[in-house]
Every structure is written in C-alpha cells, then in structure tokens.
Amino acid sequence: MRDYIIVTDGTSDLAQGMIDELGIVSIPMSFEIDGKAFVHYPDGRELAPKEFYDKLKQGSKSVTSLINTETFLSVFEPIIREGKDILYVAFSSALSGTYNSSLIAKEELEEKYPKAVIKCFDSRCASAGEGLCVYTAAKRKEAGMELEELYTWLDKNILSLCHWFTVDDLFHLKRGGRVSALSAGIGTALNIKPVLHVDDEGRLIPMEKIRGRKKSINSLFEHLENTITNPQEQVIFIGHGDAIDEAEYLSGLIREKYQVKDIVINNIGPVVGSHSGPGTIALFFFGTKR
Known part of the structure; x- marks a missing residue:
C-alpha cells in the first residue's frame, strides 16, 4: 500500500511541536487586523497569540479568510509527486468554505494524477476539536491504519468528538451574528457567560446562559462528566484565548476525578x-x- 500524509489547516490550533511529532502538514491561514495582513503559523512567528489577543482587547477588529484552491494545489501536489496519498482533515464546512476549496483541488489533482488518492474529510470540528481529530487520526496511522480504513473510522466516530466552549466577551459573538446587540449588552451587564457547543452539522450553537465566569467553566466540566467515554484511554484537549489560568483550572477539575x-x-x-x-x-x- 502507498504511504499517505495527513494534512490539516491552521484552525486545528495544534502547537508546532505536536505537528512535528505527529509528522503532519498544517496549512497556514490568513487574517487581517486593522487593515494589516498576517499569516497564522502554528509557531506564531508573524503575530504571537498574546499580541493578537492584546490587540482584540484594545478594540482592534480581526477579519479571517478561507484557504483557496490554489493554496491547496501548492500543498497537495508536491506530496502526490513524492508518490504519497493524502488525508486532509478540514475545518467544519458549516463555519468556513475551506473544505469546499479542498474538494476542487482534489478533483483537479486526481484528474492530473490518476493513481493518486486524496481523501478530504469534513471534520465538522473547530479549533482544538479539529486538532484532537487530527491527533487521533495521526496516532491511528502510527499504529498501522491504512488510508481508507482511517477515513472510514473518522466518519464513523467524528460525532462522538465533543466540543464545549464558554466565552468571556459577548460582543465578539455579536460581531459573528451569534447574539444580538441587545442580548450582548444585557448579558454583559448581568455577567452572563454563554456556553456553546459544536453540533452534528459542525455549527456553533449557544446552549446555556450561565451567570459568572467560574460557573461557566465548571459547566464545561459537567458536560464532560455527563458524556465522556473510557476516560482512562483519552487525551483531552483544552483551548484558551489568552486565559491559561482558567484552562489550568479546568484541567485540574478533570485530573481530580x-x-x-x-x-x-x-x-x-x-x-x-x-x-x-x-x-x-x-x-x-x-x-x-456531541
């Protein structure tokens, strides 16, 4: 059987060390703050996470863009030329057009290289949820799982990958159309911290309104308690927006139990x-x- 490479995109929020360790390829993604363009690399070389969040706290607006077909071609084609196949694990198609761009590149390259196999998998995941999907896939590849078998396994198990979020600033959800300006204003005044999850279609859905920061983080842990399977076999991922202390607090709750x-x-x-x-x-x- 031909070897294959697992490819993902910058929204998987994997650290550079883990990307190197897993032997995967992560495609950087572009964003723009106050009219200045940046590329998000996993090592934060153009703009470190702390600087990015400091800018947001100071009122800067950030605009993101999808990965276009040309970029996919430039990443996929050299792998195909090496005689390897590709499993691309994509950011949720309900949140971005990136997955659709990958399908166009796949079609073009499979026409040009008839022996090549390119599997594009819509993870219906976001952030480190996508990262956990990629990590799990890479570990199964290491254990000897072939491309077709791994794609089937992902398809069968992806709706068991749970995503639970809480946000501190309602006005970012307002900008994304998740809550109204009025709800954001009232919620902020009442110290409401929404809890959201990613549903089976890969959409971000508000689930609960919780009063107080600590209670909202405790709620994430309660959702884990209610649904986790085989915890002793799991590597759990936690993502944070410049909030390492709260991330470690949540980690402590999990490790305690x-x-x-x-x-x-x-x-x-x-x-x-x-x-x-x-x-x-x-x-x-x-x-x-989910």
Missing part, C-alpha cells in the same frame, strides 16, 4: 479567536454524543 492519559492545553489561534474573542475556554473529548 479522572485518570486520563493526558491533557493538552494550547492557544486558540487567531482564525477561530477572531470570532470567539479573548478569554474563551474550550474543552474537547470523546463522549457518547
């Missing part, structure tokens, strides 16, 4: 962070249902 394999904490990058804002805490694990 469960003997998990590991907990990986990483920054929510600027592409997702542009929409979720500073102070976001996100929890990702495998459970009975």
Whole structure:
C-alpha cells in the first residue's frame, strides 16, 4: 500500500511541536487586523497569540479568510509527486468554505494524477476539536491504519468528538451574528457567560446562559462528566484565548476525578479567536454524543 500524509489547516490550533511529532502538514491561514495582513503559523512567528489577543482587547477588529484552491494545489501536489496519498482533515464546512476549496483541488489533482488518492474529510470540528481529530487520526496511522480504513473510522466516530466552549466577551459573538446587540449588552451587564457547543452539522450553537465566569467553566466540566467515554484511554484537549489560568483550572477539575492519559492545553489561534474573542475556554473529548 502507498504511504499517505495527513494534512490539516491552521484552525486545528495544534502547537508546532505536536505537528512535528505527529509528522503532519498544517496549512497556514490568513487574517487581517486593522487593515494589516498576517499569516497564522502554528509557531506564531508573524503575530504571537498574546499580541493578537492584546490587540482584540484594545478594540482592534480581526477579519479571517478561507484557504483557496490554489493554496491547496501548492500543498497537495508536491506530496502526490513524492508518490504519497493524502488525508486532509478540514475545518467544519458549516463555519468556513475551506473544505469546499479542498474538494476542487482534489478533483483537479486526481484528474492530473490518476493513481493518486486524496481523501478530504469534513471534520465538522473547530479549533482544538479539529486538532484532537487530527491527533487521533495521526496516532491511528502510527499504529498501522491504512488510508481508507482511517477515513472510514473518522466518519464513523467524528460525532462522538465533543466540543464545549464558554466565552468571556459577548460582543465578539455579536460581531459573528451569534447574539444580538441587545442580548450582548444585557448579558454583559448581568455577567452572563454563554456556553456553546459544536453540533452534528459542525455549527456553533449557544446552549446555556450561565451567570459568572467560574460557573461557566465548571459547566464545561459537567458536560464532560455527563458524556465522556473510557476516560482512562483519552487525551483531552483544552483551548484558551489568552486565559491559561482558567484552562489550568479546568484541567485540574478533570485530573481530580479522572485518570486520563493526558491533557493538552494550547492557544486558540487567531482564525477561530477572531470570532470567539479573548478569554474563551474550550474543552474537547470523546463522549457518547456531541
């Protein structure tokens, strides 16, 4: 069987060290703050996460863009020329047009290279949830799983990958159309911290309105308690928007109750962070249902 490479995009919010360790390819993504363009690399070389969130706190606006077909061609084609196949794990198609761009590139390259196999998988995941999907896929590849088998496994299990978020700043959700200006104003005045999740279609859905920051983070843990499966076999991912102390607090709640394999904490990058804002805490694990 031909070897294959796992490719993902910058929204998977994986640290550079993990990308290197897993032997995957992560396609950087572009964003723009106050009219200045940046590329989000996993090592933060153009704009470090702290600087990005500081800019948002100071009132700067960040605009994101999808990965276009030309970029996919430039990443995929050299891998195909090496005689390897591709499994591309994409940011949720309900949140971005990136997945659709990858399909156009796949079609073009499979026509040009008839022996090549390119599988584009719509993860219906976001941020480190997508990262956990990629991590899990890479570990299964390491264990000897072939491309077709891995694609089938992902398709069968992806709706067990749970995403629970809480945001600190309602006005970022307002900009993304998730809440109205009135709701954002009232919610801020009442110290309401919404809890959201990513549903089976890969959409970000508000689920609860909780009063107080600590209670909202505790709520993420309660959702994990209610649905987690085989915790002793799991590596759990936590993402944060410049809120490491709260991320570590959540990690502590989990470790206190469960003997998990590991907990990986990483920054929510600027592409997702542009929409979720500073102070976001996100929890990702495998459970009975999303």
